[in-house]
Amino acid sequence: MVELTQQDYQFQHKHIFGIEQLSVADISHIITTARSFREISSRPIKKVPTLRGKTIVNLFFEPSTRTRLSFEIAAKRMSADTFNISASTSSATKGETLIDTARNIQAMNPDVIILRHSSSGAPQLLARYIEASVINAGDGAHEHPSQGLLDMMTVIDHKGHLDGLKIAIIGDIAHSRVALSDIIGFTRMGAHVHVAGPQTFIPAHISLLGATVCSDVRDAVRDADVVMALRIQLERQNDSLIPSLREYSRFFGVSRNLLDLAKEDVIVMHPGPINRGVELNPDVADGGRSVILEQVTNGVAIRMALLYLVLGGNKGNDGQGESR
Amino acid sequence: MSKAIQLKNGRIIDPSQKRDEIADLWIKDGMIVDHQSIDVKDADIYNLDGRWIVPGLIDMHVHLREPGEEYKETIESGCRAAAAGGFTAVACMPNTKPVNDNSSVTRFICEQAALSSARVYPVGAISQESNGEKLAEYGEMKAAGAVALTDDGRPVIDSRLMRRAMEYASSHELLIMSHAEEVSLSKGGCMHEGEVSTRLGLRGIPAAAESIMVFREIALAELTGARLHISHVSTEQALALIGNAKARGIRVTAETAPHYFTLTELAVLGYNTHAKMNPPLRTEQDRQAIRTALRDGTLDAIATDHAPHSILQKDVEFNMAANGIVGLETSLSLSLALVREGVIDPARLVQLMSCAPAAILGVAGGSLRIGGVADVTVVDPERQFTFFAEKSYSKSRNTPFDGWKLQGKAVMTMLAGRITYQDL
Ligand SMILES: [Zn+2]
Numbered sequence: 205m206v207e208l209t210q211q212d213y214q215f216q217h218k219h220i221f222g223i224e225q226l227s228v229a230d231i232s233h234i235i236t237t238a239r240s241f242r243e244i245s246s247r248p249i250k251k252v253p254t255l256r257g258k259t260i261v262n263l264f265f266e267p268s269t270r271t272r273l274s275f276e277i278a279a280k281r282m283s284a285d286t287f288n289i290s291a292s293t294s295s296a297t298k299g300e301t302l303i304d305t306a307r308n309i310q311a312m313n314p315d316v317i318i319l320r321h322s323s324s325g326a327p328q329l330l331a332r333y334i335e336a337s338v339i340n341a342g343d344g345a346h347e348h349p350s351q352g353l354l355d356m357m358t359v360i361d362h363k364g365h366l367d368g369l370k371i372a373i374i375g376d377i378a379h380s381r382v383a384l385s386d387i388i389g390f391t392r393m394g395a396h397v398h399v400a401g402p403q404t405f406i407p408a409h410i411s412l413l414g415a416t417v418c419s420d421v422r423d424a425v426r427d428a429d430v431v432m433a434l435r436i437q438l439e440r441q442n443d444s445l446i447p448s449l450r451e452y453s454r455f456f457g458v459s460r461n462l463l464d465l466a467k468e469d470v471i472v473m474h475p476g477p478i479n480r481g482v483e484l485n486p487d488v489a490d491g492g493r494s495v496i497l498e499q500v501t502n503g504v505a506i507r508m509a510l511l512y513l514v515l516g517g518n519k520g521n522d523g524q525g526e527s528r
Numbered sequence: 529m530s531k532a533i534q535l536k537n538g539r540i541i542d543p544s545q546k547r548d549e550i551a552d553l554w555i556k557d558g559m560i561v562d563h564q565s566i567d568v569k570d571a572d573i574y575n576l577d578g579r580w581i582v583p584g585l586i587d588m589h590v591h592l593r594e595p596g597e598e599y600k601e602t603i604e605s606g607c608r609a610a611a612a613g614g615f616t617a618v619a620c621m622p623n624t625k626p627v628n629d630n631s632s633v634t635r636f637i638c639e640q641a642a643l644s645s646a647r648v649y650p651v652g653a654i655s656q657e658s659n660g661e662k663l664a665e666y667g668e669m670k671a672a673g674a675v676a677l678t679d680d681g682r683p684v685i686d687s688r689l690m691r692r693a694m695e696y697a698s699s700h701e702l703l704i705m706s707h708a709e710e711v712s713l714s715k716g717g718c719m720h721e722g723e724v725s726t727r728l729g730l731r732g733i734p735a736a737a738e739s740i741m742v743f744r745e746i747a748l749a750e751l752t753g754a755r756l757h758i759s760h761v762s763t764e765q766a767l768a769l770i771g772n773a774k775a776r777g778i779r780v781t782a783e784t785a786p787h788y789f790t791l792t793e794l795a796v797l798g799y800n801t802h803a804k805m806n807p808p809l810r811t812e813q814d815r816q817a818i819r820t821a822l823r824d825g826t827l828d829a830i831a832t833d834h835a836p837h838s839i840l841q842k843d844v845e846f847n848m849a850a851n852g853i854v855g856l857e858t859s860l861s862l863s864l865a866l867v868r869e870g871v872i873d874p875a876r877l878v879q880l881m882s883c884a885p886a887a888i889l890g891v892a893g894g895s896l897r898i899g900g901v902a903d904v905t906v907v908d909p910e911r912q913f914t915f916f917a918e919k920s921y922s923k924s925r926n927t928p929f930d931g932w933k934l935q936g937k938a939v940m941t942m943l944a945g946r947i948t949y950q951d952l
């Protein structure tokens with residue numbers, strides 16, 4: 205492989221489907237770009253004209269106030285026009301398919317579509333039918349790349365780097381798109397990801413993606429630099445995955461006692477929204493080691509960077525060039 | 529009296545007579561004849577230059593979609609695809625609309641097939657409407673032309689009903705074909721459960737969903753003495769159970785499909801819905817086990833599970849897409865690859881694609897014996913071509929093999945002495 209120098213590097217992705225498609229150089233470049241955009245958010249006037257005249261559609265087939273809002277703020281800070289389209293998957297099954305919806309939206313001539321959908325792979329399908337860039341804002345149990353990127357950015361803010369760090373991810377790995385994006389991303393950047401949770405939450409062959417599976421949550425947390433708790437979907441107890449939230453919380457919840465096993469300067473993360481008292485004890489969620497609010501701030505910056513980069517970024521705004 | 533046909537200088541491969549030699553095959557009035565018994569001067573002669581002459585291929589597992597979903601396939605279009613793929617007969621699954629669970633549907637299928645370019649053997653439903661509750665009328669369906677029974681696609685959940693089905697089928701000397709799937713375990717799954725399903729975030733179907741049910745079927749066949757056939761085997765686990773049952777003398781046969789010995793779960797990458805079928809594509813280890821089982825006799829037959837679907841069912845989100853692919857026009861080519869790769873010899877290929885299906889279904893064909901019906905396929909094992917789905921005779925295009933460069937194909941298909949496909 206030829207080492208690219210900083211000058212040779214060009215971001216070449218038209219679409220962002222997942223961390224899987226991103227190289228180390230891509231990830232570093234996105235985070236560097238996000239840092240410069242984060243500065244905008246601290247100005248008195250939080251708006252730049254970078255994406256003026258661009259049309260960005262938030263197409264959400266699943267309710268998600270937080271992610272949608274984060275993308276919307278990101279787009280507005282760069283002066284893009286944004287439209288929100290919420291469609292329920294149930295109405296989609298009644299007749300209008302994702303492709304029908306895509307064709308209707310294409311008529312609006314958008315530049316970027318931010319898609320949240322319950323089916324894994326939906327962004328790739330959409331991209332085949334539309335000329336705009338597609339950014340995956342969470343597809344099924346597959347990926348949530350902007351979340352993975354903002355998590356990496358947050359860790360770098362605190363640790364200065366990612367390689368060699370021990371990252372513990374606790375909870376429902378199998379049904380979490382955040383977990384997959386994080387495992388792929390952190391591993392690619394040289395960190396060691398340890399996952400823990402009841403075996404019903406650990407997907408087949410996750411170790412082949414580079415994660416170490418710990419059957420005891422304490423092994424995952426011991427000497428960790430980062431502890432990330434994933435949200436437990438409350439309906440999981442009805443699907444014979446866990447017997448009760450109470451039992452889950454007792455054996456897999458992240459408590460102050462558990463955190464004492466981690467490194468002194470451990471940080472605690474959570475993709476939100478938190479079930480306090482289930483996956484995170486309240487004293488941890490709101491305690492001094494928690495960086496959860498920084499994650500939210502970085503989320504806007506990462507999404508600004510992604511919008512900027514898929515629209516051509518610094519290479520003349522032609523939006524062309526798909527490297528996949 | 530029709531004109532005689534001479535297939536000259538072909539390599540006759542007929543395991544039913546243990547024949548493998550360069551010779552001529554003579555056909556007259558729809559039958560294979562001894563040339564000394566006829567007037568040979570007035571004959572159509574095809575010089576085959578060593579291309580293979582084999583008993584007409586038989587596909588014992590296809591979905592023809594008629595009645596009910598004629599926009600996907602009709603009996604006529606499916607049989608044209610069959611002929612183009614070298615098949616002279618197919619057995620069609622009962623999951624039509626309405627379900628083939630009674631003699632009027634069976635009769636309708638036979639009548640529609642009467643003038644088509646392949647023999648069509650209807651397989652009746654095990655239960656009424658294939659809903660797993662009450663036995664269908666096996667005797668009536670058999671009298672109307674059904675050759676076997678299955679609730680393919682909707683596996684029988686109730687073990688007591690399956691037991692009764694096997695017992696009652698035995699009374700009518702009908703074969704039970706099982707789509708072996710433990711549905712509580714496979715529920716919601718859309719591909720093999722493994723590394724790829726994890727990477728793609730797709731709900732998986734573990735190999736155990738197949739093997740658990742294969743074991744139940746074998747145990748019930750042992751209990752009832754029924755003749756059992758396991759359809760579309762995809763896992764090493766299931767093969768171990770089938771091999772063991774055969775060694776113990778249980779009357780079980782089994783088939784696999786070309787995609788299971790050609791592709792693996794990796795074909796799903798990119799959310800390729802043309803690699804979505806049920807059972808799903810499995811691991812490389814399963815693929816290798818299937819190839820071994822085709823050679824050692826654990827598997828008896830190659831069948832396509834030809835399952836036409838329109839773009840409406842396939843160009844959608846992966847988890848919403850329909851299961852299944854068309855296979856009639858690629859089956860022989862993909863199977864010939866096994867011969868080139870030294871997995872099986874040509875005689876074994878003919879056994880798997882013609883002799884064994886005929887014997888399992890108890891139907892005509894599977895032999896080039898003099899006096900037998902002239903269902904014959906001529907194979908050019910060297911012919912190279914690119915398969916284009918859009919040029920298929922099927923009405924559907926759902927195949928993962930579109931654009932594949934293939935080697936070896938049927939160049940003449942003959943049904944009772946009538947040429948149904950020719951590309952010499
Ligand atoms: Zn089936």
